[in-house]
Amino acid sequence: xxxxxxxxxxxxxxxxxxxxxxxxxxxxxxxxxxxxxxxxxxxxxxxxxxxxxxxxxxxxxxxxxxxxxxxxxxxxxxxxxxxxxxxxxxxxxxxxxxxxxxxxxxxxxxxxxxxxxxxxxxxxxxxxxxxxxxxxxxxxxxxxxxxxxxxxxxxxxxxxxxxxxxxxxxxxxxxxxxxxxxxxxxxxxxxxxxxxxxxxxxxxxxxxxxxxxxxxxxxxxxxxxxxxxxxxxxxxxxxxxxxxxxxxxxxxxxxxxxxxxxxxxxxxxxxxxxxxxxxxxxxxxxxxxxxxxxxxxxxxxxxxxxxxxxxxxxxxxxxxxxxxxxxxxxxxxxxxxxxxxxxxxxxxxxxxxxxxxxxxxxxxx
Amino acid sequence: xxxxxxxxxxxxxxxxxxxxxxxxxxxxxxxxxxxxxxxxxxxxxxxxxxxxxxxxxxxxxxxxxxxxxxxxxxxxxxxxxxxxxxxxxxxxxxxxxxxxxxxxxxxxxxxxxxxxxxxxxxxxxxxxxxxxxxxxxxxxxxxxxxxxxxxxxxxxxxxxxxxxxxxxxxxxxxxxxxxxxxxxxxxxxxxxxxxxxxxxxxxxxxxxxxxxxxxxxxxxxxxxxxxxxxxxxxxxxxxxxxxxxxxxxxxxxxxxxxxxxxxxxxxxxxxxxxxxxxxxxxxxxxxxxxxxxxxxxxxxxxxxxxxxxxxxxxxxxxxxxxxxxxxxxxxxxxxxxxxxxxxxxxxxxxxxxxxxxxxxxxxxx
DNA sequence: CTGTTAGCGCCTTCAC
DNA sequence: GTGAAGGCGCTAACAG
Numbered sequence: 001x002x003x004x005x006x007x008x009x010x011x012x013x014x015x016x017x018x019x020x021x022x023x024x025x026x027x028x029x030x031x032x033x034x035x036x037x038x039x040x041x042x043x044x045x046x047x048x049x050x051x052x053x054x055x056x057x058x059x060x061x062x063x064x065x066x067x068x069x070x071x072x073x074x075x076x077x078x079x080x081x082x083x084x085x086x087x088x089x090x091x092x093x094x095x096x097x098x099x100x101x102x103x104x105x106x107x108x109x110x111x112x113x114x115x116x117x118x119x120x121x122x123x124x125x126x127x128x129x130x131x132x133x134x135x136x137x138x139x140x141x142x143x144x145x146x147x148x149x150x151x152x153x154x155x156x157x158x159x160x161x162x163x164x165x166x167x168x169x170x171x172x173x174x175x176x177x178x179x180x181x182x183x184x185x186x187x188x189x190x191x192x193x194x195x196x197x198x199x200x201x202x203x204x205x206x207x208x209x210x211x212x213x214x215x216x217x218x219x220x221x222x223x224x225x226x227x228x229x230x231x232x233x234x235x236x237x238x239x240x241x242x243x244x245x246x247x248x249x250x251x252x253x254x255x256x257x258x259x260x261x262x263x264x265x266x267x268x269x270x271x272x273x274x275x276x277x278x279x280x281x282x283x284x285x286x287x288x289x290x291x292x293x294x295x296x297x298x299x300x301x302x303x304x305x306x307x308x309x310x311x312x313x314x315x316x317x318x319x320x321x322x323x324x325x326x327x328x329x330x331x332x333x334x335x336x337x338x339x340x341x342x343x344x345x346x347x348x349x350x351x352x353x354x355x356x357x358x359x360x361x362x363x364x365x
Numbered sequence: 366x367x368x369x370x371x372x373x374x375x376x377x378x379x380x381x382x383x384x385x386x387x388x389x390x391x392x393x394x395x396x397x398x399x400x401x402x403x404x405x406x407x408x409x410x411x412x413x414x415x416x417x418x419x420x421x422x423x424x425x426x427x428x429x430x431x432x433x434x435x436x437x438x439x440x441x442x443x444x445x446x447x448x449x450x451x452x453x454x455x456x457x458x459x460x461x462x463x464x465x466x467x468x469x470x471x472x473x474x475x476x477x478x479x480x481x482x483x484x485x486x487x488x489x490x491x492x493x494x495x496x497x498x499x500x501x502x503x504x505x506x507x508x509x510x511x512x513x514x515x516x517x518x519x520x521x522x523x524x525x526x527x528x529x530x531x532x533x534x535x536x537x538x539x540x541x542x543x544x545x546x547x548x549x550x551x552x553x554x555x556x557x558x559x560x561x562x563x564x565x566x567x568x569x570x571x572x573x574x575x576x577x578x579x580x581x582x583x584x585x586x587x588x589x590x591x592x593x594x595x596x597x598x599x600x601x602x603x604x605x606x607x608x609x610x611x612x613x614x615x616x617x618x619x620x621x622x623x624x625x626x627x628x629x630x631x632x633x634x635x636x637x638x639x640x641x642x643x644x645x646x647x648x649x650x651x652x653x654x655x656x657x658x659x660x661x662x663x664x665x666x667x668x669x670x671x672x673x674x675x676x677x678x679x680x681x682x683x684x685x686x687x688x689x690x691x692x693x694x695x696x697x698x699x700x701x702x703x704x705x706x707x708x709x710x711x712x713x714x715x716x717x718x719x720x721x722x723x724x725x726x727x728x729x730x
Numbered sequence: 731c732t733g734t735t736a737g738c739g740c741c742t743t744c745a746c
Numbered sequence: 747g748t749g750a751a752g753g754c755g756c757t758a759a760c761a762g
Contacts, residue, residue, distance in 0.1 A: 054756090072438075102442070309674050385740065388749090419740090421754055
């Protein structure tokens, strides 16, 4: 029924081993022989049996890319870039390519582990984990163990936009400077004169959430110390109870909307809202407008990530740019061994402030 | 080094065959035996060898989902929904799950075929193709042939948000009513009084592009016939040369921006711009604003898809809603055989007009 | 440079 | 309900 390597060998009048060699291209074969084999492959419309090949070779050409939310362009951009970088070297004829494949965990720790097991089962050549990690100690331990096993089995592990993990299982880590980005964004608002700033944070247990928030708080703490109790140059002092001005929620539009309504209810004198990311910021903008307030005259709003739609928001969204595409490409190359890991295995990727129209000096009270 | 099924059998004091039976769960095994085997699996931290298993069984648990652009939420939402639907039935312990995996073609026909070959190689259990198809006859023929081979090998093929293909290879097709959506959107604008409407279309050779445009043109042709030469109730007659008011380009923000500038240069009297999708519409909005025109007072703008950000655009974007999530879930279930195919194998999914603030009656001249 | 020989780890009839 | 044996299709030493 299905044509096998032996059939090709018969038609080309060579041994199966020779066919295997020309197909894998990692062994010298006479040009004329190769020619004959390739022709037989075409004539028979032969397709290699992946499982058989993987079984015999004890490796596969599968590369897994794990993302938290495939519907979020934040992950889509990174994953697409990584997939492209991995798919390169395509000889057109589906020769030695890897099958780069993205797996959507939906942010669920169980599914994250399940996917890793599934990939382990397939003897994946490499695994790329993208985006923030969960801070639950049990889950971290489970992940470390799982990654260690994968590495043992020869799978390359790359982290992209994710904090470093202890243990030697990880080949390379590309981590975003979320803390620095958060800090610079807050400093930008402070420089404009803002002191009462609401913060719509992401899910509490995620590293990305914590780091961005820490950067934000650090900037506020610094100005608080400098200004003294009188509030310095800005509109009053930095409020003491930052917790009250922070609301956690998922990384979606709805969370931004609801949290912003609540923040402005708790403290109608807020002059700015900072959101966990651009999507959340969009929701925040909608809430501000629905309250009859203007952006940025009445309330400034800022996001994070600089997704493609952010520049088209009205007013254009002030945010922090993360080089998602570049990071994805690099992660892909790292996973394929096309690029040497950074010194120490860890590279920090900068986050750049993009000051646009959604932030401005606060209205004088 | 790596623990095999035989190791588990030895530890559980049963035969390899028995271990296989409890792992696959498709054969009666005594409860006590099963218990013992499962314990051994846990103690040894055994992970099934996928390739070996697939080779012996001649099937794999891999399911491929092909998308044109993973960074576009249009595809992300469908793919995520499909992946979730396929991943269901997870017994928690990575038992009988499928490995649902998304492949990004980047809209390239070669990569589409390459991915199918790769999936064929892996003996994928099912393949879901999402989004519009290329209309190049050669590519269509190649795709049909490839899908036929996949189907022959036992792979289920499902089309989601894609036009039907001839040939019996496809198990089920879910196709969007792009034509109807385009028509209803145009009718909405016509009812508001618009007659001179610019159209920023997608890539010329894609079915989605053509169908949406056809719907649009059909509505205009109808009103043109009804109004007669005097222009009827609207602001003047429907222009004859629709080609001149149509510009093709990729499905991205930039294309919308550039094409809109060009359209308004060609005909400054346009009262509305219709975009191929919401992302393009965002670019169109930016261009209109940069020309110093107001939306919708000076120019109405509309999109297609109703992606999550569209409701937060300012003004909120009039668009056509496609039930992407529902379609994705259904495609996933179809791929898993959890749901019977629609009668005739083809189901058309409706497209609903979402009239919002970015469209209004044209200013009187 | 090419052919021969063993398995890779598992599933699946068959017997019991 | 369980064990024994053969083979799935390919690759990787070895020879030659």
